[in-house]
Structure formats: structure tokens, C-alpha cells
Amino acid sequence: MFEILTEKLAKVFRGLSGKGKLSEKDIDNALRQVRLALLEADVNFKVVKDFIARVRERSIGAQVLESLTPAQQIVKIVNEELIKTLGEGQSQLVASPHPPSVAMVVGLQGSGKTTTSAKLALHLKHSGQRPLLVAADNRRPAAIEQLVTLGEQQDIPVYREAVAVSSKDVCAHALSKAKELAATWVIVDTAGRMHIDEPMMAELAQLKEKLKPSEVMLVVDAMTGQDAVRMAEEFNSRLGLSGLILTKMDGDARGGAALSIRWVSGVPIKFIGIGEKVSAFEPFYPERLASRILGMGDVLTLVEKAEKTFDKQRVKELEKKVKTASFNLEDFLSQLKDLRKMGPIDQLVEMLPGASQMARQLPAGVEEKHLEKIEAMILSMTPEERRNPDIIDGSRRWRIARGSGVKPQDINQLLNQFRQMQKLMKMGMGGKLPPNLRGMFR
Numbered sequence: 001m002f003e004i005l006t007e008k009l010a011k012v013f014r015g016l017s018g019k020g021k022l023s024e025k026d027i028d029n030a031l032r033q034v035r036l037a038l039l040e041a042d043v044n045f046k047v048v049k050d051f052i053a054r055v056r057e058r059s060i061g062a063q064v065l066e067s068l069t070p071a072q073q074i075v076k077i078v079n080e081e082l083i084k085t086l087g088e089g090q091s092q093l094v095a096s097p098h099p100p101s102v103a104m105v106v107g108l109q110g111s112g113k114t115t116t117s118a119k120l121a122l123h124l125k126h127s128g129q130r131p132l133l134v135a136a137d138n139r140r141p142a143a144i145e146q147l148v149t150l151g152e153q154q155d156i157p158v159y160r161e162a163v164a165v166s167s168k169d170v171c172a173h174a175l176s177k178a179k180e181l182a183a184t185w186v187i188v189d190t191a192g193r194m195h196i197d198e199p200m201m202a203e204l205a206q207l208k209e210k211l212k213p214s215e216v217m218l219v220v221d222a223m224t225g226q227d228a229v230r231m232a233e234e235f236n237s238r239l240g241l242s243g244l245i246l247t248k249m250d251g252d253a254r255g256g257a258a259l260s261i262r263w264v265s266g267v268p269i270k271f272i273g274i275g276e277k278v279s280a281f282e283p284f285y286p287e288r289l290a291s292r293i294l295g296m297g298d299v300l301t302l303v304e305k306a307e308k309t310f311d312k313q314r315v316k317e318l319e320k321k322v323k324t325a326s327f328n329l330e331d332f333l334s335q336l337k338d339l340r341k342m343g344p345i346d347q348l349v350e351m352l353p354g355a356s357q358m359a360r361q362l363p364a365g366v367e368e369k370h371l372e373k374i375e376a377m378i379l380s381m382t383p384e385e386r387r388n389p390d391i392i393d394g395s396r397r398w399r400i401a402r403g404s405g406v407k408p409q410d411i412n413q414l415l416n417q418f419r420q421m422q423k424l425m426k427m428g429m430g431g432k433l434p435p436n437l438r439g440m441f442r
């Protein structure tokens with residue numbers, strides 16, 4: 001799920017980061033592509049429209065256009081708005097002030113109610129609760145057996161009665177049983193239908209009346225796309241839902257349901273099912289899904305770190321120096337120092353305002369120790385030499401090499417590479433980085 005969307009978004013962002021500053025037109029162009037990617041992922045039309053409008057409004061603001069890392073700023077905005085769409089923060093289960101708390105599990109036929117009831121019970125058990133499962137789906141004898149089997153496997157008690165007993169009575173008796181067992185949670189697996197119909201809703205409403213649940217959770221098959229979204233709206237208006245559980249998130253659906261359902265229905269997603277096994281169940285974290293969709297791991301934290309580490313004014317000065325090609329080894333050294341304060345080098349180089357052009361040409365996995373070496377060499381130079389490397393002759397080279405524990409050839413190599421870099425800067429940094437310059441970071 002989401003692979004195609006992730007790929008498409010990554011392409012849009014790559015396109016943006018290839019540019020220095022962004023114009024309004026660049027942003028609109030990028031957002032058009034984002035919009036298309038979301039629609040192709042089957043995200044609800046209204047959700048896409050709102051989302052794009054929010055991202056655009058924030059992106060067109062001076063903050064991004066004038067920023068030195070506009071592409072990263074936009075990724076950051078997209079991430080934040082995506083989280084908003086998915087529901088900010090994690091939605092916890094709501095327990096009743098008078099235990100046992102009751103969670104009703106509802107949904108259409110085959111959505112995963114029975115499996116999910118068992119998953120939820122196991123999750124609660126693992127968090128120190130004493131769950132009781134209740135087989136209130138008396139439409140099919142097999143449904144009861146299925147729950148009993150799952151409960152037995154996990155050593156979780158299951159309350160059941162004969163098929164002939166009404167689900168209302170089963171629930172009433174189950175509550176007494178829960179008291180007897182001192183259960184803290186009662187998870188009620190209910191009957192589903194092929195489609196939403198009045199008898200089902202009426203029965204569920206009756207059960208809700210009886211059980212007074214603190215949670216009414218709709219189980220939604222994420223593979224059903226926009227149908228899932230409509231269904232959530234209907235269930236919610238009729239029954240009043242407290243949470244959603246998206247199942248089959250391990251499938252190859254395009255992900256549109258997952259991305260739309262919270263925004264459209266207003267009901268928070270509390271858990272996701274990610275496999276057939278009872279353990280394949282997780283609390284839902286909007287931030288994690290958003291960053292997974294954006295395929296960026298912890299890049300955002302890095303952006304924030306970069307914002308904190310690089311003094312804006314100094315960054316501006318550096319940019320100017322780069323533009324006028326008066327960027328010298330001293331500037332380079334100060335950038336390296338800032339960079340090393342922050343962490344994993346290969347991802348960070350990208351954020352160096354002056355070197356971001358270069359960074360894209362760098363091979364993956366630039367190693368820390370090579371940067372250390374460069375830093376040592378520059379540190380062994382006098383300020384004069386750093387500002388004007390041309391004065392470095394044979395004897396100075398010898399001295400610098402000895403001071404930094406390298407060979408004189410290494411100093412030569414650094415200076416040559418630096419001269420090339422300056423040349424590139426003079427040309428406006430437009431060209432590709434020559435292969436030997438890439439070696440500078442290795």
C-alpha cells in the first residue's frame with residue numbers, strides 16, 4: 001500500500017529540490033502533480049481539494065519562497081497537512097469510569113470484525129487488561145466457533161451461547177459474566193451484513209443501548225476504497241462511532257480509504273490491521289503513516305535540526321559568497337563544522353545551503369572520517385591561507401600536511417577540488433559536478 005503514491009511524491013519533491021529558489025509557478029506546478037498523485041491513489045476528491053488548498057496557502061507564504069531550503073519547507077508542510085488529514089496525534093481507547101469497559105466491534109460482512117475483536121483483546125491483554133470476548137454474531141454458527149478458536153489460541157475467555165439466543169440477551173448475560181471474571185474490558189463481536197441495511201443498524205443500535213459501550217469501533221476493510229469512506233459516514237450518523245479500525249492495510253490497495261476516511265467522517269482511526277495473524281495489529285499513528293507515505297524516515301527531524309543549527313543570517317551571507325564565488329576554505333570549514341554537529345553526513349550535506357547542488361551528486365554513504373580529514377587539513381592552514389589558498393606553496397603545503405597528519409598530495413587534491421568548486425560557483429553552479437570533485441567527500 002502507498003508505494004506508488006510514495007514514489008510519485010518523491011519525484012515531485014526531487015523536481016523541486018533541483019531548483020534554488022521557488023516561484024509561485026513552481027509551487028503550483030508541483031502541487032498539481034501532488035493532486036494528481038493523490039487522486040490516482042483513490043483519495044477522496046474533497047479531501048484532496050482541501051489538502052492542496054491548505055498546502056498551497058502555506059507554501060505561497062513568504063516563509064517558503066524566501067527560504068533557502070524551499071523544497072524541504074514544502075515537504076515539511078505537506079507532511080504536517082497530511083498528518084492533519086489523518087488525524088492529529090494518536091487516539092487512545094476510551095475506557096469507562098466504571099469497569100468493565102465495553103467495546104462494540106461493528107462492520108460489514110468480511111471486513112475483519114471477528115479477527116479484529118481477537119486482535120483488540122490480545123492488544124488489551126498485552127497492556128495489562130483482562131479482556132472478555134463476546135460472540136454476539138449469532139447469524140452464523142461458524143462465526144461463534146471462529147471467535148472461540150481465536151480466544152482459545154490466545155488464552156482469552158470467550159463468552160458464547162447457543163445460536164438461538166438473541167444477540168441482545170447474549171450481551172446482557174456477557175456483562176454479568178464479565179463482572180464474575182473481573183474482566184476490565186468486554187469486546188463484543190457483532191454480526192455484519194453484505195450492505196448497510198436497516199435491520200442491521202436497528203440491531204446494533206439496540207445492542208449499543210444495552211451495552212453502553214465506551215467504544216463503538218467500525219471495522220473497515222482498507223481494500224474497499226471509497227466505499228469504506230461512505231460506509232463510515234453512514235455508520236457514524238446512525239450509530240455514533242468512537243473510532244475506526246482499518247484492516248488489511250497489508251494489502252495492495254492504493255490507500256485512498258486510509259487517507260480519506262478520517263477527514264470525511266470525522267472519526268479517528270484508532271488501530272490498523274496489518275495481517276491475518278492475531279498479532280498483526282497496531283495502534284494508529286498519523287505521523288508515522290505520513291512519513292511512511294512521504295518516504296522520508298527522519299528527514300524532517302533533520303530539516304528541523306538544520307533550521308536550528310544554521311543561523312539564518314549567516315546562511316544568507318554564505319549564499320551571497322557562493323554566488324559571487326568568494327566562498328573560501330574558511331567558509332567551507334564553518335559549514336563543515338555546523339554539519340558535523342548534526343549527525344549522519346550523507347543526508348545532511350543535502351542541507352548545506354552552499355553545497356546542496358553538490359550534495360545531489362554525492363554518492364550515498366559519504367563517510368564521516370573523510371570529512372574529518374578535510375576539516376583537519378583546513379584547520380592546519382592559517383586564516384590567510386584559508387581565505388586565499390593560492391598562496392599555499394610547497395613549504396606551506398608540507399607544513400599543513402604535517403599538521404593534519406596527511407600527505408602533501410592530499411593537500412594538493414583538496415586544493416584542486418576546491419578550485420574546481422569555485423570555478424563551478426563562478427559558472428553559477430549549474431553544471432554537473434565533475435566526478436573528481438565527488439571524491440572530495442570520500
Ligand SMILES: Nc1nc2c(ncn2[C@@H]2O[C@H](COP(=O)(O)OP(=O)(O)OP(=O)(O)O)[C@@H](O)[C@H]2O)c(=O)[nH]1
Nearest residue numbers: 109110111112113114115192247248273274275276
Ligand atoms: N491480510 C489481512 N487479512 C485480514 C486482516 N483482518 C482480517 N483479515 C482476513 O479477512 C477475512 C475476514 O475476517 P473476519 O474476521 O472473519 O471478518 P468478519 O468481519 O468477522 O466477517 P463476517 O463475520 O463474515 O462478517 C479473514 O480471512 C481474515 O483472516 C488484515 O488486517 N490483513
Ligand SMILES: [Mg+2]
Nearest residue numbers: 113114137143
Ligand atoms: Mg465475523
